[in-house]
Structures are given as structure tokens and as C-alpha cells.
Amino acid sequence: xxxxxxxxxxxxxxxxxxxxxxxxxxxxxxxxxxxxxxxxxxxxxxxxxxxxxxxxxxxxxxxxxxxxxxxxxxxxx
Numbered sequence: 001x002x003x004x005x006x007x008x009x010x011x012x013x014x015x016x017x018x019x020x021x022x023x024x025x026x027x028x029x030x031x032x033x034x035x036x037x038x039x040x041x042x043x044x045x046x047x048x049x050x051x052x053x054x055x056x057x058x059x060x061x062x063x064x065x066x067x068x069x070x071x072x073x074x075x076x077x
Contacts, residue, residue, distance in 0.1 A: 021047065
């Protein structure tokens with residue numbers, strides 16, 4: 001479940017291994033580029049974490065962030 005904290009939507013995902021985690025990040029990158037909304041994401045081995053907010057709205061959570069979060073959840077399945 002996404003958590004809103006410090007003006008960011010945050011969530012972490014765990015995968016089988018690094019290759020699976022990195023593949024997920026690549027799929028997210030393609031969707032994010034199409035949406036013109038680029039998330040802060042980090043990866044350590046099999047874990048990928050996100051922090052979403054909208055920079056041009058003053059670094060707060062907007063509808064764009066919620067829409068990207070929904071897309072990320074779909075890709076994680």
C-alpha cells in the first residue's frame with residue numbers, strides 16, 4: 001500500500017532477485033516517460049523503492065502521482 005508521508009507517496013517492492021527488480025524498474029521507466037512524470041526510485045539487490053511527488057506543483061502529491069502509482073502497481077503484478 002502506498003503511504004503518503006513528507007509530501008511524497010512512498011512504496012517498496014521486493015522481487016526474486018536483482019534481474020527481476022531491474023526489469024521492473026525498466027518497465028516503470030517506459031511508462032513514466034510516456035506520462036512525462038519521472039519518479040525517484042532506488043534499487044538495492046531485489047528491492048525497489050519509490051517516492052512520488054510533482055516537482056512543478058511545488059513538490060507535493062498530486063493526481064499525477066496517484067496515477068503513476070496505479071501504473072506501478074499494475075506493472076508489479
